[in-house]
Amino acid sequence: xxxxxxxxxxxxxxxxxxxxxxxxxxxxxxxxxxxxxxxxxxxxxxxxxxxxxxxxxxxxxxxxxxxxxxxxxxxxxxxxxxxxxxxxxxxxxxxxxxxxxxxxxxxxxxxxxxxxxxxxxxxxxxxxxxxxxxxxxxxxxxxxxxxxxxx
Amino acid sequence: xxxxxxxxxxxxxxxxxxxxxxxxxxxxxxxxxxxxxxxxxxxxxxxxxxxxxxxxxxxxxxxxxxxxxxxxxxxxxxxxxxxxxxxxxxxxxxxxxxxxxxxxxxxxxxxxxxxxxxxxxxxxxxxxxxxxxxxxxxxxxxxxxxxxxxx
DNA sequence: ACTTTCCTGACCTTCTTGGTCAGGAGTGCG
DNA sequence: CGCACTCCTGACCAAGAAGGTCAGGAAAGT
Numbered sequence: 001x002x003x004x005x006x007x008x009x010x011x012x013x014x015x016x017x018x019x020x021x022x023x024x025x026x027x028x029x030x031x032x033x034x035x036x037x038x039x040x041x042x043x044x045x046x047x048x049x050x051x052x053x054x055x056x057x058x059x060x061x062x063x064x065x066x067x068x069x070x071x072x073x074x075x076x077x078x079x080x081x082x083x084x085x086x087x088x089x090x091x092x093x094x095x096x097x098x099x100x101x102x103x104x105x106x107x108x109x110x111x112x113x114x115x116x117x118x119x120x121x122x123x124x125x126x127x128x129x130x131x132x133x134x135x136x137x138x139x140x141x142x143x144x145x146x147x148x149x150x151x
Numbered sequence: 152x153x154x155x156x157x158x159x160x161x162x163x164x165x166x167x168x169x170x171x172x173x174x175x176x177x178x179x180x181x182x183x184x185x186x187x188x189x190x191x192x193x194x195x196x197x198x199x200x201x202x203x204x205x206x207x208x209x210x211x212x213x214x215x216x217x218x219x220x221x222x223x224x225x226x227x228x229x230x231x232x233x234x235x236x237x238x239x240x241x242x243x244x245x246x247x248x249x250x251x252x253x254x255x256x257x258x259x260x261x262x263x264x265x266x267x268x269x270x271x272x273x274x275x276x277x278x279x280x281x282x283x284x285x286x287x288x289x290x291x292x293x294x295x296x297x298x299x300x301x302x
Numbered sequence: 303a304c305t306t307t308c309c310t311g312a313c314c315t316t317c318t319t320g321g322t323c324a325g326g327a328g329t330g331c332g
Numbered sequence: 333c334g335c336a337c338t339c340c341t342g343a344c345c346a347a348g349a350a351g352g353t354c355a356g357g358a359a360a361g362t
């Protein structure tokens with residue numbers, strides 16, 4: 001139930017790409033802008049490329065850029081590319097699990113958990129993230145009492 | 152962003168305890184009812200005990216029972232007991248992270264993610280789970296289009 | 303006393319996390 | 333052409349977590 005460093009890095013790098021006005025951006029610049037170890041970041045960017053989130057060119061004047069417009073890439077896309085499916089239980093998707101006895105309805109709970117994660121992650125685009133103008137689902141949730149408090 | 156076997160097991164065992172009419176229930180019976188390796192389950196139950204979710208007595212006629220009424224124990228309580236804080240990013244709570252550059256607003260997203268998880272996990276009690284009568288937040292989410300579909 | 307059941311720590315194997323290192327391959331420029 | 337620059341790729345690595353198992357000790361009941 002935690003967000004890995006890899007996913008966090010991937011979203012941050014994608015945000016930098018989304019904000020770029022023009023031309024390919026070098027890995028080194030992304031690493032510096034977001035304070036991410038360069039060699040680790042390159043592996044992450046490669047995964048993003050394999051998943052069609054990002055494109056790249058080598059050589060001088062090379063670098064990375066988004067494969068699609070920033071308002072068509074969601075945070076869920078980026079997270080899935082590096083972390084795999086969201087909200088799996090015991091490495092299986094919740095709809096594939098069969099519960100017995102008094103835990104029978106647990107499946108519905110995990111389905112709801114996944115749906116609630118999706119309702120946030122699939123709603124926020126990289127363009128939203130960069131502009132700071134979040135969809136209402138985010139501002140509403142962030143405004144709930146204790147949303148910023150530890151538990 | 153996944154649910155561990157341990158958390159899944161813990162909730163299922165807690166559901167069995169919540170459904171128990173009377174008296175302590177033996178670990179062996181829980182393990183059998185939910186098909187969980189007994190020795191692993193005992194470690195989990197011990198953690199639940201240390202977190203005040205469960206109580207126990209040894210010896211013949213011994214076993215485990217809930218420390219509080221089933222409608223006062225949420226799934227979030229159980230999950231936190233065995234997995235630690237929900238929705239940490241890079242092992243830190245989202246409110247403690249400072250983002251730079253174009254990722255500045257990412258913090259709000261992770262806060263919203265945590266709030267959305269809480270809105271489900273803190274709302275469902277063990278009593279709800281056993282009865283199958285879920286709070287509306289769960290039924291609403293489970294009824295959204297594609298909630299049961301993979302991505 | 304003796305059985306039952308919880309309690310605890312040690313241990314184990316495999317996988318994941320969060321990286322680093324070394325080198326190969328494509329691109330652009332002089 | 334040659335060279336510098338940058339991405340691309342696989343190998344490796346240390347530490348920790350995941351998902352258990354094993355052996356024994358300590359309370360409770362009969």
